[in-house]
Amino acid sequence: DTGVSQDPRHKITKRGQNVTFRCDPISEHNRLYWYRQTLGQGPEFLTYFQNEAQLEKSRLLSDRFSAERPKGSFSTLEIQRTEQGDSAMYLCASSLPQGGGKNIQYFGAGTRLSVL
Amino acid sequence: AQSVTQPDIHITVSEGASLELRCNYSYGATPYLFWYVQSPGQGLQLLLKYFSGDTLVQGIKGFEAEFKRSQSSFNLRKPSVHWSDAAEYFCAVEDMRFGAGTRLTVKP
Numbered sequence: 001d002t003g004v005s006q007d008p009r010h011k012i013t014k015r016g017q018n019v020t021f022r023c024d025p026i027s028e029h030n031r032l033y034w035y036r037q038t039l040g041q042g043p044e045f046l047t048y049f050q051n052e053a054q055l056e057k058s059r060l061l062s063d064r065f066s067a068e069r070p071k072g073s074f075s076t077l078e079i080q081r082t083e084q085g086d087s088a089m090y091l092c093a094s095s096l097p098q099g100g101g102k103n104i105q106y107f108g109a110g111t112r113l114s115v116l
Numbered sequence: 117a118q119s120v121t122q123p124d125i126h127i128t129v130s131e132g133a134s135l136e137l138r139c140n141y142s143y144g145a146t147p148y149l150f151w152y153v154q155s156p157g158q159g160l161q162l163l164l165k166y167f168s169g170d171t172l173v174q175g176i177k178g179f180e181a182e183f184k185r186s187q188s189s190f191n192l193r194k195p196s197v198h199w200s201d202a203a204e205y206f207c208a209v210e211d212m213r214f215g216a217g218t219r220l221t222v223k224p
Contacts, residue, residue, distance in 0.1 A: 004159070006159075033212065035212075040125075040216070040217070041216055041217070042206050042208075042214030042215050042216050042217050043160070043206070043214050044214075045212040045213070048212070091159055091160070093160075100167075101148070101210065102148060102167050103148070103210065104150075104162060104165060105162075105212075106162070107152075107159035107160040107161070108159050109157075109158050109159040110157075110158070110159050112157070
């Protein structure tokens with residue numbers, strides 16, 4: 001169990017560019033989540049996958065954001081035409097829900113995005 | 117509306133002193149509850165969780181939390197704080213909703 005890994009750890013980009021982040025979950029976990037966290041705030045839910053199916057998307061996830069988990073393993077989060085307001089920490093988490101809805105999420109270290 | 121509230125944005129305690137971080141929730145039923153800790157530039161680490169049963173739950177690093185249904189609270193406690201406990205602490209509920217966090221500073 002190597003934990004949840006995210007790549008890159010830091011990304012600096014210019015406004016208008018596209019960026020893509022990768023998340024590798026804990027291997028046996030079937031759920032994968034993406035969150036955004038801005039300074040001084042708690043993580044805000046963006047979307048989650050059960051295996052390869054994207055089951056829920058927050059209204060925070062504008063049409064410039066897209067997430068995939070093509071084989072039910074790693075996931076990518078792409079932001080198109082980045083804006084300065086996209087600057088944040090993007091966190092990935094994974095889980096293997098237990099019976100009765102008990103679900104513990106394990107987080108990666110995050111990707112910090114700075115849009116200049 | 118369903119919500120999680122952490123009333124204290126920032127708390128400072130002296131090393132060796134006791135600590136209590138507050139968390140209140142507003143839900144139709146008793147949700148599953150979690151406390152996470154985040155060190156600067158890092159992801160979140162689970163400290164403890166409440167699913168059901170004993171209302172006093174023990175976690176890692178000497179932390180505990182008490183679920184009080186009557187007060188809709190799930191406060192985090194530690195009897196003696198160490199300098200390494202300085203971090204941001206987040207309360208969360210089962211539908212992936214987090215509080216805004218409490219930043220803990222530990223004075224020598």
